[in-house]
Amino acid sequence: MEMIKLKFRTNNCYLRCGLAEFLGTLILILFGCGSVAQMELSGFAKAQFLSVNMAFGFAVTAGAYVCAGISGAHLNPAVSLSMFLLQKINWQMMLVYFLAQFLGSFVGAGLVFVLYFDAFYKYSDGNWTVNGSQATAGIFASYPSDHLSVYNGLTDQVIATAALMICILAILDVDNNAAPQGLQPFVIGLIVLLVGLSMGFNCGYPINPARDLAPRLFTALAGWGLEVFRAGDHWWWVPVVGPMIGGMIGTFLYEMLIGIHHPTQKRETHEEDEGLHEPPDYVLVESAA
Structure with missing residues (x-):
């Protein structure tokens, strides 16, 4: 085993973080979309909307624990973009994260399909249909409720992701009231659960471009066809663009209303005590149903 480790181990930070983000996001989608499959394919006999919300929250926690020590567990392009804006990562690393998160989501969706193939x-x-009483495309990606317009859906995604990003930054802010480092994935998973419980009615709170677009692409290739991109008045772009805008807005609001107002003395204290309170190089998380 040691020989295998030495042979395959890499010191390239881009590759290490990419592999970690891939596996963490795969775990997120496997557990998250797996819970939706269990609910839909059993006719709500084996699961309910509450259990799906809980599953996605804990899926974020599980995925974050898998890779947080290597990549910081963004698991979400909106989070990676925010970390780039905060100068926590460079643009090359951001692109590596984007690719790894997309591939992890794609493979995770494929595993859910294989796992429940007979049930499907x-x-x-x-x-494999997108609309109707036996539609199954919604197991993998979000689609709007009948009452929801594209523009209200975009607003939904901006608000939900901004709120998520504000909470993530607060949880990680050592100058504020940061969660203990080992508990950060768990606390952020609770925030994802909270988003689902309060903002899941319109479209299932995707709040994660990779979590939504990659499984949607998988369904297009696996037999559902291009209708997955046409459905809901070409809904597909909303959970891609909305979270990116929302993540930037949430980051801006937190920095302007909280981050830049920490007392100077408090900042100096943390710098002197860096060994005990060193902030993570990256940041945790997420996504959703």
Whole structure:
């Protein structure tokens, strides 16, 4: 085993972080979308909307614990973009994170499909559909409720992701009231659960471009076809663009209203005590249903 470790171990930070983000995001999608599959394919007999919310919250926690020590566990392009704006990572690393998160989400969706293939087949008689009583595309990606317009959906995603980003930054801010480092994934998972419980009615709170776009692309290739991009008045771009805008707005609001107002003495104290309170190089998380 030691020989294998030495042979395959890499010191390239881009590769290390990319591999970590890939696996962490895969775990997020496997557990998260797996919970939706269990609910839908059982006709709500084995799970309910509350259990899906809980599963996604704990899926974020699990994915974050998998990779936080290597990559900081962004698990979400909106988070990586915010960390770039805060100068926590450079633009090359941001692109590595984007790619790794997308690939992890794609593979995670594929594993859910393989895991529940027989159940998918029995539920829909082998007809993979996007709309109708036996539609299954919504297991993998978000689609708007009947009442929701594209523009209200965009607003939904901006607000939800901004709120998420504000909470993430607060949880990680050692000058504020940061959660203990080992508990950060758990606390952020609770925030994702809170977002689902309060903002999941409109479209299932995707709040994560990779979590939504990569599984949607998987369904397009796996038999659901291009209707996954046409459905909901071409809804697909909303959970991609909305979270990116929301993440930037949340970052700006936190920095302007909280971050820049910490007392100078408090900052100096943390700098002197860096060994005990060193902030993480990156940041944790997320996504959602």
